[in-house]
Amino acid sequence: MLNAIKSEFTKILTLRAAYIVSAVLVVLAALVGFLLASVSADGSANPEVLNSAVQTTFTLTIAIFAIVASMVILNEYRHNTIAYTITSSRSRYEVFIAKVIAAVSYGMVVSFVVSAVAVLAATIALAASGNSLSDQQFDIGGLLLHQGLHVFAYILVGLFLGFILRNIIILIVIVFVVPVLETASVLLLKDGVQYLPFASFSMLSRIGEYAAEPANVLLAFLYLIGLGALAFILFIKRDA
Amino acid sequence: MITAQNLTKTYGTKVVVNNISFVVEDGKITGFLGPNGAGKSTTMRAMLGLDSALGSTLFDGMPLAQHESPSKVVGILLDAKSFHPKRTARNHLKVLAQASGIPLSRVDEVLTLVGLQDVANKKPGKFSLGMAQRLGIAAAILGQPKHLILDEPANGLDPEGIHWLRDFLHQYIATGNSVLVSSHLLSEMQLMAHNLIVIGKGSMIANQSMESFIQSANTGAIFVRTTDLNALAAALTERKVVWVAERNGLKVSGVTSDQLSAFLFELKMPVLELAAENVSLEDAFLKMTAGAQEYKATPGGQN
Numbered sequence: 001m002l003n004a005i006k007s008e009f010t011k012i013l014t015l016r017a018a019y020i021v022s023a024v025l026v027v028l029a030a031l032v033g034f035l036l037a038s039v040s041a042d043g044s045a046n047p048e049v050l051n052s053a054v055q056t057t058f059t060l061t062i063a064i065f066a067i068v069a070s071m072v073i074l075n076e077y078r079h080n081t082i083a084y085t086i087t088s089s090r091s092r093y094e095v096f097i098a099k100v101i102a103a104v105s106y107g108m109v110v111s112f113v114v115s116a117v118a119v120l121a122a123t124i125a126l127a128a129s130g131n132s133l134s135d136q137q138f139d140i141g142g143l144l145l146h147q148g149l150h151v152f153a154y155i156l157v158g159l160f161l162g163f164i165l166r167n168i169i170i171l172i173v174i175v176f177v178v179p180v181l182e183t184a185s186v187l188l189l190k191d192g193v194q195y196l197p198f199a200s201f202s203m204l205s206r207i208g209e210y211a212a213e214p215a216n217v218l219l220a221f222l223y224l225i226g227l228g229a230l231a232f233i234l235f236i237k238r239d240a
Numbered sequence: 241m242i243t244a245q246n247l248t249k250t251y252g253t254k255v256v257v258n259n260i261s262f263v264v265e266d267g268k269i270t271g272f273l274g275p276n277g278a279g280k281s282t283t284m285r286a287m288l289g290l291d292s293a294l295g296s297t298l299f300d301g302m303p304l305a306q307h308e309s310p311s312k313v314v315g316i317l318l319d320a321k322s323f324h325p326k327r328t329a330r331n332h333l334k335v336l337a338q339a340s341g342i343p344l345s346r347v348d349e350v351l352t353l354v355g356l357q358d359v360a361n362k363k364p365g366k367f368s369l370g371m372a373q374r375l376g377i378a379a380a381i382l383g384q385p386k387h388l389i390l391d392e393p394a395n396g397l398d399p400e401g402i403h404w405l406r407d408f409l410h411q412y413i414a415t416g417n418s419v420l421v422s423s424h425l426l427s428e429m430q431l432m433a434h435n436l437i438v439i440g441k442g443s444m445i446a447n448q449s450m451e452s453f454i455q456s457a458n459t460g461a462i463f464v465r466t467t468d469l470n471a472l473a474a475a476l477t478e479r480k481v482v483w484v485a486e487r488n489g490l491k492v493s494g495v496t497s498d499q500l501s502a503f504l505f506e507l508k509m510p511v512l513e514l515a516a517e518n519v520s521l522e523d524a525f526l527k528m529t530a531g532a533q534e535y536k537a538t539p540g541g542q543n
Contacts, residue, residue, distance in 0.1 A: 003338060003339055003340065003341045004339055006338045006339075007335050007336075007338040007339035010331070010334060010335050010338055011324075011327075011335050014327050014328070014331040014334070014335065015324065015326055015327055016326060017326065075324060079321075079323060079324045079325065080318075080319050080321065080322040081322050081323060081324065083285075083288070083290055083316060083319075083322060084316070084322065084336055084339075084379065085339065086288075086289070086290060087288050087290070087304070087310055087311070087314070087316055088310060088311045088336060088339040088340045088383075089310070089339065090305050090306075090307075090310060091305060237292065238292075239285075239290065239291040239292060240285075240290040240291065
């Protein structure tokens, strides 16, 4: 199992695309942090600027985490290296777990870097406009925890959909279009919209008075478990 | 030894591999032949557990998954282009080595062995088919496996590469390893393989030694050329000997070359050419698989 995990990490770290995507996410985080802080810095700083910088960054980039995670498996099918991966391991179960561990670890590290850059950029922008950080209401623990859960959920969604669909186009459509459709369905479902899959994942990111209820968190994890179980069964049973 | 037992693979109602059983013997190269769409690649994938199929395949008496390290039991080359085009050749092999717990020093060893040491740090996306095949062979032998399963490894190789592959495989089996190799290069296969498995439309056509396979297609006919073919034909017909006109001579069946040369001597005809029919693997293969082609082109490019 350890060999499979090491191999999965090497697969990610030996592709320039992984570094390019990470760099793009970091640049986006810096831009969002800087722009949000600058916009709100006329006179006194908005006490929620740092929170907003992180939240907005992830709202804009969360789908990218899912797509990048999906590439951990989709690249294997696209370039037909899955035959090597499967035959070098004693079971597909090991391969599945190794891919989950590698994708989640890589995604979480990048998400923490992105959070830090967003905060840093906003802090620099605030300081440049003569505002004090002491004015900020910034629950860093809560923010990291909830954004971490949010990113974690999207990484797993991307990865599991990759296992299930084996098709990047359909995956991109799902990750970008379904959340929009869910939001639009509020007209029909009213409060019930929060129980839809992507809405429940988004609720994981909320903190403070808008934080998700335990039931919402449980529902999000049930969706993940269901999706994961389907992905696992299909990976074990289907032809490679 | 690899033992495939009753392999059957269906897609919906279409049976693409139909109850195939064979043995790949240690110390021998076993050629795997069949027309396009015969089910060769599907059989190989089923053997490796990549595609679900009925039946079983045992590697030295055990399913592949029960071996401690599958990569040290079987090395595979199913598709020359099985690599990420943006990951360097060295990193591609490094990934495979790590997955199997193979020392990373082995990566450079196999790159040197297949002659790719100079392009080890190049991305293989722009490799020629021949270079891609060499990288695939490097991946297959990375774990120094007991068995090799190679799907058309000679495709795209230059003559030197084909010669190298043949020598390499012969050296490989010399230590008791086994090789199952498919190819459409029949002249090369004739030089390379000891045993043959031939399938058509998913079913077994032949499973025997190369020699006996070729001999099974040999009619024993003799090609003869002399100065007066009409006279010879008439004389053969008179003696009820079967013949057919072929090129600028006659193909005679049912007599030995000694009998035929004596007959020509009797007729006072000079022997310009007398040769027993030389059946090649290609002749035997075409004869044995006639009617077993999944896809058949129009003869002579007619439309």
